[in-house]
Amino acid sequence: MAALINVPAKARRGDVIEIRTLTSHIMETGFRHTADGRLVPRDIITSFTCRYNGTEIFRADLFPAIAANPYLSFFTVAKESGKFEFEWTGDNGYSSTASASITVE
Amino acid sequence: MPTTRRQFLSLAGGITAAGTIPIVTLRPLEATPAMLNAAIRNVVGEAQIRTGRVKLDIPPLVENGNTVPMTVSVASPMTPDDYVKSIHVFNEKNPQPNIGNFHLGPSSGRAQVSTRIRLADTQKVVAIARLSDDTFWQVAADVVVTLAACTEELN
Numbered sequence A: 001m002a003a004l005i006n007v008p009a010k011a012r013r014g015d016v017i018e019i020r021t022l023t024s025h026i027m028e029t030g031f032r033h034t035a036d037g038r039l040v041p042r043d044i045i046t047s048f049t050c051r052y053n054g055t056e057i058f059r060a061d062l063f064p065a066i067a068a069n070p071y072l073s074f075f076t077v078a079k080e081s082g083k084f085e086f087e088w089t090g091d092n093g094y095s096s097t098a099s100a101s102i103t104v105e
Numbered sequence B: 001m002p003t004t005r006r007q008f009l010s011l012a013g014g015i016t017a018a019g020t021i022p023i024v025t026l027r028p029l030e031a032t033p034a035m036l037n038a039a040i041r042n043v044v045g046e047a048q049i050r051t052g053r054v055k056l057d058i059p060p061l062v063e064n065g066n067t068v069p070m071t072v073s074v075a076s077p078m079t080p081d082d083y084v085k086s087i088h089v090f091n092e093k094n095p096q097p098n099i100g101n102f103h104l105g106p107s108s109g110r111a112q113v114s115t116r117i118r119l120a121d122t123q124k125v126v127a128i129a130r131l132s133d134d135t136f137w138q139v140a141a142d143v144v145v146t147l148a149a150c151t152e153e154l155n
Helices: B005-018 B021-029 B033-044
Strands: A003-006 A016-023 A045-052 A055-062 A071-077 A082-090 A094-104 B049-051 B054-057 B061-064 B068-074 B084-091 B098-103 B112-117 B123-131 B136-147
Touching: A003 A082, A003 A094, A016 A045, A016 A082, A016 A094, A045 A071, A055 A071, B033 B084, B033 B123, B054 B123, B054 B136, B068 B084, B068 B123, B068 B136, B084 B112, B098 B112
Parallel strands: B049 B136, B061 B136
Antiparallel strands: A003 A016, A016 A071, A045 A055, A045 A082, A055 B098, A071 B112, A082 A094, B054 B068, B068 B112, B084 B098, B084 B123, B123 B136
């Protein structure tokens, strides 16, 4: 699925940088009913992980109270050039990944 | 997104057409302050929760509970021996008391997380931070919601 990742392309070593992610997902709560009274089954992203050159730097457990198309913004210290890897997992075997590179000088 | 007259009328029409049964069936789904406390105790255990250090930025009045921007930040130096381990956000009246758990570390640099949440009713939102010395700090904010999320009808 489509994901929007916002990571600065360049940073100075030791800078605190903001990482913003947005992924497209319905985040169906499992509490809604159709007009004829049937329950719409839950379908949400339950977990998000961000790894920086293989090390986990941020993890989130998500619940139905997170809005559709989950947006997450968090911070990290720019230590070295490399790659951020993002992973979303959820109900019904949902899994999606994205990555972004950074140059640290 | 502002609610247009057309959207409002179609929503009002939908509620009238569906009758009162869904409203009756939805009531027991609402989390109670007791569930909120249970969810908090689940994370915190028996530890004492102090008020302060945590800042919860959330609009006091929202038109649409389906997407409410929220930022939690914690006053912490974020050094290897004094940092924020995790941030937990709870609500009082959604069908489930949990909103999200966010796990940070000393390499986070700044203890701040933003996301967008759903609120099913006018209610209290609670943010709790767990620090590296295993103390817990909390803050609560009241949010007035005019259009609820989570439990509305699908048309």
